């Protein structure tokens with residue numbers, strides 16, 4: 013038998029009702045009762061919708077008021093003591109304070125959920141407090157749907173191992189003790205579910221795809237044996253996703269009733285494991301077959317073939333087909349996309365359409381693929397049409413190794429650049445953007461709606477550029493920028509001007525809390541059309557004798573922050589973007605720009621989950637960056653910028669970028685990175701951010717001077733640059749002027765000592 017299951021459904025609602033409800037509650041525009049009842053209706057609607065679309069095993073408790081990891085942390089009492097001594101379910105106020113802070117309390121840490129763009133709140137274990145079940149949210153969610161709709165659903169529970177791995181507050185060597193301390197509480201939660209008539213629970217253990225040790229797996233087996241023994245009539249679907257599982261042969265000996273595997277992202281590994289070790293006949297196999305992390309139609313033919321292959325290999329108790337992971341990571345429905353190019357629209361499948369695909373797949377498995385011939389044909393056609401959108405010859409094939417390497421080595425070209433640019437010791441610069449004022453944002457909106465003529469909009473941008481070139485000159489900054497006033501977003505701006513991109517109206521995906529993002533779609537070959545930044549940059553340059561730094565977003569960041577095709581290698585897409593940007597760089601050079609920064613803040617977040625795959629990733633990533641930048645003349649100085657994390661573990665790859673200068677976020681990981689650099693001197697130009705731009709505080713001259721002096725202990729002064737941590741577009745103008753003025757003074761003071 014084949015059943016259709018789901019692992020989780022987007023919370024945000026078709027029109028982001030969830031976000032709007034949250035935000036109006038936070039603003040005090042609705043009462044707690046209104047909030048609860050609005051949320052309940054969103055929650056129940058999504059259950060009814062999944063049922064209507066054909067899901068048979070419907071998840072509950074995937075819904076949350078903020079974050080599912082935070083839900084479990086508050087259920088078990090794993091929250092910092094500054095939030096008070098919890099003895100029961102926290103109030104809504106406390107719950108949101110944990111996530112966002114309030115006037116007295118600093119929020120908990122937030123970090124990325126595996127390799128997705130979803131961010132969770134990090135639970136904090138407390139040594140001085142015993143874990144306790146303060147409330148049972150999965151139970152409440154299950155009962156709600158049972159009572160209101162009469163449907164038996166499958167509660168989704170965060171696995172005890174993954175939960176502990178994602179938490180902080182305990183020493184590494186105490187991990188086993190901590191898991192065991194939590195275990196009885198965890199079992200109590202599940203017991204209450206069992207008693208309430210739950211048939212299946214889905215226990216999510218994505219950490220099983222990481223490279224955990226044998227010892228860890230022994231612990232995992234032990235815990236799950238205990239769980240299963242305590243809950244004889246509860247069926248557990250042990251769910252993994254995002255990659256192939258490690259230690260498959262151990263995993264299948266765990267006495268749960270079902271195992272869920274990702275056959276999209278871990279296809280090869282999981283299929284090989286099944287071939288090698290088989291699959292227990294007394295367990296259900298849940299096959300993640302439709303990509304839960306992308307927006308394209310499923311290749312039905314391939315999926316049917318895959319399941320048929322699996323069916324020829326193994327005989328599980330039952331088959332479930334489902335998305336590869338929770339649909340949390342994709343937009344809700346493509347129904348509202350009425351302004352997309354039809355060829356692009358036809359190839360898309362968001363959450364609701366993915367569920368429909370599962371229904372088609374089941375039909376094929378029941379009645380043979382002939383029964384879904386039309387659907388298969390339609391998918392094929394969609395992609396054939398899509399591929400015809402851009403048929404120009406592929407320049408990537410004619411590249412040679414020289415295109416990836418600068419002709420002259422760093423030491424030599426840096427010397428040329430120094431002379432040509434005539435910069436002082438410890439040159440000062442900024443990361444690119446200056447504060448975006450309300451007027452500029454309003455002007456852009458009006459221009460987009462056609463209410464403001466393009467020439468007026470451009471004129472306003474130019475005025476802003478002029479104003480800030482003057483500001484930078486009066487502050488005596490050495491390398492100026494134009495300020496990025498024409499950009500709302502560093503990827504969107506380039507996507508709109510390159511061929512191969514599409515922008516949706518409503519394809520929102522939750523990033524953290526109520527914040528949603530709408531990534532662009534790269535649907536066909538990326539191509540340069542005409543210069544994208546030359547007007548603004550060369551206008552800025554015409555106003556000053558100091559060098560103005562051109563400002564581009566790098567190929568890997570554009571790729572990692574977009575939805576990309578599954579049937580094109582990421583490496584190829586990155587190289588296409590690189591070639592397009594290479595042309596932009598050429599155009600900038602030709603217009604007299606001698607310093608060009610190519611931002612790559614998102615390189616690190618694209619790292620594969622398994623460390624053994626890092627090298628291959630970093631290899632194509634650095635090549636794409638070099639393809640973008642290596643064609644310049646020796647005098648042209650290439651800068652790059654990185655932020656959002658610490659970089660010690662990928663510094664070898666950063667060096668491989670061969671950028672003349674890198675500016676890197678530093679204020680928040682100061683100690684760690686400095687001691688790394690002390691051991692591993694950076695061989696190219698570098699600017700370690702001298703102040704944190706995320707806070708409205710204006711740092712003093714003395715503070716920055718100390719930072720610089722500290723950095724010079726581990727960096728070569730001849731190659732050191734002075735800059736803030738990141739772009740300044742979110743700050744206010746007055747603050748920025750004061751901070752930059754102090755920054756320049758501090759640089760000058762340090763110069764005097766050398």
Ligand code: GLN
Nearest residue numbers: 443444445611613739740
């Ligand atoms: N040049 C960009 C800016 O200053 C860089 C943004 C980023 O690193 N995220 O805004």
Ligand code: ZN
Nearest residue numbers: 654655738739
């Ligand atoms: Zn940055």
